[in-house]
Amino acid sequence: METTDRIITVRGEDELVARAGHLFASVREDFACAARDPDTWSQPAAQAAVRDRMRAAGPGRFEVRKLFSPSALADEPTRAHLREVSAAGARVRISAAPLPHETIVIDRRLVILAGPAAPAGREYTVTSSPSLVAGVLSLFEAAWETSRDFTSWLPGDLPHLDGDARAVLRALASGATDETASRRLGLSLRTYRRRVADLMTALQADSRFQAGLRAADFGL
Amino acid sequence: METTDRIITVRGEDELVARAGHLFASVREDFACAARDPDTWSQPAAQAAVRDRMRAAGPGRFEVRKLFSPSALADEPTRAHLREVSAAGARVRISAAPLPHETIVIDRRLVILAGPAAPAGREYTVTSSPSLVAGVLSLFEAAWETSRDFTSWLPGDLPHLDGDARAVLRALASGATDETASRRLGLSLRTYRRRVADLMTALQADSRFQAGLRAADFGL
């Protein structure tokens, strides 16, 4: 047996809305979206449609998931937007890897893919081919599961760590005792421990174990 | 502008080989593959084709990436297969999330998606639509980047952690002191510390900080 499915490619948001706008309004229970940052998908009409649906269905019955690149945390307005979306009931996560191409999966049965921005307008591809949708969704789930909630990225402890703190971090990571580490760094035991205490304060950790966890979270 | 691309759906491996077998032989520089485990993709002919191409192109010029679910590490024969593939020059990573649907991307221009096994034979979808390929590849990259090399899963520290050890881990992660934690878990101080010591041995950590790092590496 062999069958052929059709996939539709349109150029520009206007055309997408004209051609597939009704699909957004048809969302029933699941809306999954992966993109570099919220700005790449302005589409106010579609956003409103999804939001309405979310309110109408009530919590738990309608699931909205949004996956972004770390660049979505770059500026405050975008962060505020994420908080807003999150407060509205959507789950927002950040993937460590870039997501150059926008992907939307609706109700596990429809996929919309967006290419990079182009002068003639962005290219959008829409398909409902079951195996394509299943394959894309499978990869989306994999990327989703290995990403973390955007709130866990926000505290922003990492930038405050200077080279000195990094050295202490490395010493701690090596598993050396304070005495060994302090000698290696050319510090007195007292000062080294002061540094460790400072580091733990910065990491908001109550124990060294917890500090290790946090440090790993922030990428060692 | 609106265009329609064709995607081809076939049922069963035989039909896939007949219809798209030549595509495997056409691999030039990049072969990316995501699957639950190596067994789901037997296809000896295709594997051989890729292997030949890998040898012919030489190292660095031809990239093979394979992404599997943790279930690929479940039994020793499969692990041995991973080591073999890895030794042949392919990069093998394990994603924390399940990958129920097989995905293959060839030379960043061709996508093959496989559905779940079915009595009538598995369904395969082949497409070369640029935006579809780009979208799938984008998600693949995201899943790939957030996954780790399979060798880092092999030491097998994770499986040895029973529910008891998990509880200790959580207590440590909470930042509580040993006394608080032991009371919370209904253990004596002595036993709790024994558990912590066992955990650190299992994690091959010399300090609690290091144990925290390792624990985070293995996914808390």
Added chain:
DNA sequence: CAAGGTCTGGCAGCAAGCTGCCATCCGGCC
């Protein structure tokens, strides 16, 4: 029942970590 094993908890002692206090040193600044 006895003998052996494993798991547990208490005790003790040591090692490691944590911190307050103070003396010191090294800038900048009036």
Added chain:
DNA sequence: GGCCGGATGGCAGCTTGCTGCCAGACCTTG
């Protein structure tokens, strides 16, 4: 010069973590 704030290091004392040793509880095996 004198003064000051900040960083450093030594000291002391406390808390916490770590482990060896032994005793008891429990289970399995003979």
